Every structure is written in structure tokens, then in C-alpha cells.
Amino acid sequence: MAISIPAVQPERLFFSGASLAMVAVIGYGFAPSFYLKHLIAPRHPTEALVALVVLHGLLFTAWLLLFVAQAALVAAGRLDLHRRAGLLGFAMLPALVIVGVTTALNGVTRPLTAPPGIGALSWLAMPLLDIPVFATLIGLGLANRSRPAAHKRYLYIAMADMMGPGFGRMTLPVPPALQGPVATILLPALFLLALIGWDLRSRGRVLTVTLGGSIAVLGMAMLKPAIWYSPAWLAFAGWITAPFR
Numbered sequence: 001m002a003i004s005i006p007a008v009q010p011e012r013l014f015f016s017g018a019s020l021a022m023v024a025v026i027g028y029g030f031a032p033s034f035y036l037k038h039l040i041a042p043r044h045p046t047e048a049l050v051a052l053v054v055l056h057g058l059l060f061t062a063w064l065l066l067f068v069a070q071a072a073l074v075a076a077g078r079l080d081l082h083r084r085a086g087l088l089g090f091a092m093l094p095a096l097v098i099v100g101v102t103t104a105l106n107g108v109t110r111p112l113t114a115p116p117g118i119g120a121l122s123w124l125a126m127p128l129l130d131i132p133v134f135a136t137l138i139g140l141g142l143a144n145r146s147r148p149a150a151h152k153r154y155l156y157i158a159m160a161d162m163m164g165p166g167f168g169r170m171t172l173p174v175p176p177a178l179q180g181p182v183a184t185i186l187l188p189a190l191f192l193l194a195l196i197g198w199d200l201r202s203r204g205r206v207l208t209v210t211l212g213g214s215i216a217v218l219g220m221a222m223l224k225p226a227i228w229y230s231p232a233w234l235a236f237a238g239w240i241t242a243p244f245r
Contacts (some may be wrong), residue, residue, distance in 0.1 A: 012075040014198050015152055018191065021069040022159050027066055029166030030057070043171045047110040056103040060162070063092055088140055093135060100131050108241040115168045115183070121237040122228035126164060126184065128237075131208075133220050134161050137213060144153055150209045153195065157213035160191035164221065185221045192217065 016155030018194040032042040034057045037049060047053075056077060066088060103125035107113045107120065114123035168184040174182050192214040197207045209241045 016075045019068040026166040029169040047112045047215050097135050101176040105244045107155045124237045125224045134158050153209045161217045163188040
């Protein structure tokens with residue numbers, strides 16, 4: 001008697017495929033400075049790894065892998081394991097915020113951490129403005145576990161927001177002045193556009209979660225390069241990082 005294997009729902013394939021694309025962006029972007037440091041030639045001079053940076057990298061990598069695993073578990077129909085593994089998210093979120101902010105503030109003493117052409121105090125806008133958005137989206141995703149459509153979209157949009165640093169560490173074929181805006185706005189927006197397109201195809205409309213989350217991420221993405229050279233931001237960044245220098 002033949003065994004019937006249930007078909008994987010297209011939406012599950014979309015989120016699984018998108019999670020793998022996100023892994024590729026982060027892996028390629030951070031390969032010279034973190035994952036394969038000393039094994040491949042850097043695209044530009046990089047800082048030496050210190051304990052805090054290693055902890056930060058491992059923690060955010062663990063979150064990325066958890067996201068991929070969760071999408072794969074849902075695609076495989078293992079919702080029981082998905083729910084159990086999701087408990088890790090509650091434990092990891094405070095650590096992501098604390099370690100992320102601490103690493104960012106310490107990063108001003110490591111100017112090569114920023115992409116070429118962007119000063120350390122300017123690039124500080126990237127994590128300090130991103131982390132509240134990222135953490136809020138994750139929190140909303142965890143709070144909406146009983147609403148699968150909202151749950152997965154909040155977490156997806158949070159991960160799309162994480163793509164800016166990965167793209168920012170790539171050598172893009174654009175003038176140096178456009179490197180920051182392209183890396184932090186245009187390229188991460190491709191993931192948001194993909195989700196909007198998927199909503200239109202699968203639901204016939206853009207879900208409120210998708211629209212609201214995308215506006216929040218894109219709004220913050222446009223704000224960062226708009227202010228990071230301003231005297232007000234540089235003064236604030238200098239003040240808040242003074243104890244770390």
C-alpha cells in the first residue's frame with residue numbers, strides 16, 4: 001500500500017526559501033570579517049575579533065539559524081517541535097538586545113567595523129536605531145504565536161531588517177556615497193517586496209502586518225542615512241559612547 005506524503009504548502013515553501021536567502025546574505029556579507037576571517041581575503045581592512053564581537057556574532061547567528069530551523073519545521077509539518085523550539089526565542093530576545101547595544105557602543109573604538117567611507121559614529125545609527133525596531137517586531141511575533149499568519153510575518157520582517165549589516169559589508173557596484181543607502185534601504189527592501197508580492201499572490205491583498213511592519217522598517221532605514229552625518233546625531237553618538245572610549 002502506497003504511503004501518501006502530504007504536499008508542502010506553498011506559503012511554507014516561500015518562508016523556508018526566504019530564510020535560506022537571508023542566511024546567504026549574512027554568510028556572504030560577514031564571511032571576510034567573521035565566519036571565514038583569516039581564510040579568505042577581506043574586501044577591505046577589518047578589525048581583529050575580540051570576545052564581545054565573537055559573542056555578538058555567535059548569538060545573532062544562533063538566532064538566524066533558529067529562524068531557518070523554525071521555517072523548515074513548519075514546512076515539514078512538525079508544528080510540535082516548532083512550538084518547543086520557539087521557547088528559545090523568549091530566552092534569546094533580551095540577550096540579543098543587550099549584547100547588540102553593548103557591541104554597537106564598543107564598536108566606535110573599532111572604526112574598521114563600519115563599511116568603507118562611513119565613520120564609526122555615523123554607522124552607530126545602524127544598530128542603535130535598528131535594535132528597537134528589530135526587538136519590537138520579534139516581540140510582536142512571539143506574542144502572536146496563536147495567529148500563524150501574523151506570527152511568521154512579524155518574524156520575517158524582523159529578519160529582513162537584519163539584512164542591512166550583511167549588505168553593508170559587501171562591495172557593491174555603486175559610488176561610495178550611495179553604498180550606505182543602497183545597502184541599508186534598497187537591498188533589504190527586496191525581502192519586503194517579496195513578502196508584499198507573496199501576500200498579493202496568496203491572499204489577494206497585502207496583510208496589515210506586512211504593510212505596517214514594512215513601513216516601520218523602511219521608514220527607519222531611510223532615517224538612518226538621512227541623519228547619520230548630521231551634527232545632532234554625531235553629537236549624540238559622541239556623548240553616548242564616551243564611557244566606552
